Amino acid sequence: EVxxxxxxxxxxxxxxxxxxxxxxxxxxxxxxxxxxxxxxxxKGLEWVAHIGNKGVGYIRHYAASVEGRFTISRDxxxxxxxxxxxxxxxxxxxxxxxGDLGRSPIGNWGQGTLVSVSS
Amino acid sequence: DxxxxxxxxxxxxxxxxxxxxxxRASQGIRDDLGWYQQMPGKAPERLIYVASSLQSGVPSRFxxxxxxxxxxxxxxxxxxxxxxxxxxxxxxSIPFTFGPxxxxxxx
Numbered sequence: 001e002v003x004x005x006x007x008x009x010x011x012x013x014x015x016x017x018x019x020x021x022x023x024x025x026x027x028x029x030x031x032x033x034x035x036x037x038x039x040x041x042x043k044g045l046e047w048v049a050h051i052g053n054k055g056v057g058y059i060r061h062y063a064a065s066v067e068g069r070f071t072i073s074r075d076x077x078x079x080x081x082x083x084x085x086x087x088x089x090x091x092x093x094x095x096x097x098x099g100d101l102g103r104s105p106i107g108n109w110g111q112g113t114l115v116s117v118s119s
Numbered sequence: 120d121x122x123x124x125x126x127x128x129x130x131x132x133x134x135x136x137x138x139x140x141x142x143r144a145s146q147g148i149r150d151d152l153g154w155y156q157q158m159p160g161k162a163p164e165r166l167i168y169v170a171s172s173l174q175s176g177v178p179s180r181f182x183x184x185x186x187x188x189x190x191x192x193x194x195x196x197x198x199x200x201x202x203x204x205x206x207x208x209x210x211x212s213i214p215f216t217f218g219p220x221x222x223x224x225x226x
Contacts, residue, residue, distance in 0.1 A: 035215070045155075045163065045206055047215040061213045097162055101210045107153065107165035107174055 002026040002108045004098050009113030016088050020113055022081040022098030027106050030054065030076035035101045036083050037109070038094035046094075047101070049083060066092075088117045121145050121209050125218035131226040138194040140221045142207035147187045151211035154183055154192045157204045157220075166205075167192065197223075 008020040020036070033056075036048040049072040052059040060072055071084040081098050093116050099109035122145040132138050142152065150170035155163040165174050167183035170190055180195040194201055202225055207218040 044220050045208070045217040047208075047217065050213065050215070063214050101153065101208060101215055103151070103169050103210075105168065105172070105175065107168055109162050109164070111162050 002106055004108055004110035006096060006098055006110040006113040009096065009115045011116045011118065012088055013119050014088060014090055014117055016117070017084070017086045018088065018115060020083040020085065020096055020098075020115070022083075022110060024079045024081065024098075029074075029079040032100045032104060032106065033102055034072075034074060034081045035099060036072060036081075037097045037099065037101070038092075038115075039097070039112075040091070040094040043094075048096070050101075051081070085115070088115075090117050093117045120214055121148060121212060121216055123207055123209055123216050123218040125205075125207060125221050127221060128219065129222040129224065131224055132197050133226045134197055134199055136197045138197050138201075138223060140192045140205055140223075142185075142190045142192070142218050144188045144190075144209055144211075148209045148211035150186050151209055152183075152185070152190050153208045153210065154181075155206045155208065156201075157206065159203075163206065194223075 003025045005023045033052050035050045050061045051072045069087045073082045095112040097109045097112045124143045126141045152170045154167040157163040166177050166181050171183045182193045204220045204222045206220050
């Protein structure tokens with residue numbers, strides 16, 4: 001069974017940092033490109049970051065709203081995806097989801113982890 | 120950036136109705152499009168990938184079509200568990216972009 005489990009969310013002050021994790025199982029994680037998506041309270045979905053697989057040199061892309069502050073990474077030996085979030089802003093408050101957004105038949109997302117940025 | 124629009128933004132329907140939601144891209148995206156369903160308080164779940172392929176485990180009353188710039192999600196014979204918000208997503212080019220959503224509620 002394909003499963004993605006996000007963790008690491010919490011309450012942080014503006015300017016602070018958090019590291020989100022996404023544990024994958026039930027599929028060959030190393031083959032897949034992976035993404036982070038977020039949803040602010042009462043709002044729609046926003047793509048945040050993308051990382052390719054080894055075959056494309058783990059290429060990374062970011063939304064303009066997080067470029068320079070967030071870093072996506074992966075550890076294929078641990079079947080894990082990460083999102084390091086620095087210089088957090090109030091507008092980063094959201095539920096963060098991990099998943100493969102692309103052409104793969106595996107399109108599962110995790111249940112999400114809540115990040116609250118507040119003083 | 121590719122802009123995604125959805126219509127309608129909301130609709131009211133009854134159990135058994137046929138529902139069609141349209142998603143338009145500001146430029147061609149081949150078939151690099153997915154449809155997602157989100158129930159209140161839950162994570163989104165993908166229904167359709169590459170515009171017309173049914174995600175494993177998704178009921179066959181859901182179908183997708185389209186290529187290029189115009190896409191549709193159709194729900195044949197709406198069921199009570201289908202009242203939700205639906206989003207399209209283009210993954211053709213960075214930044215990936217979602218449509219604003221279509222809320223389907225009970226008439």
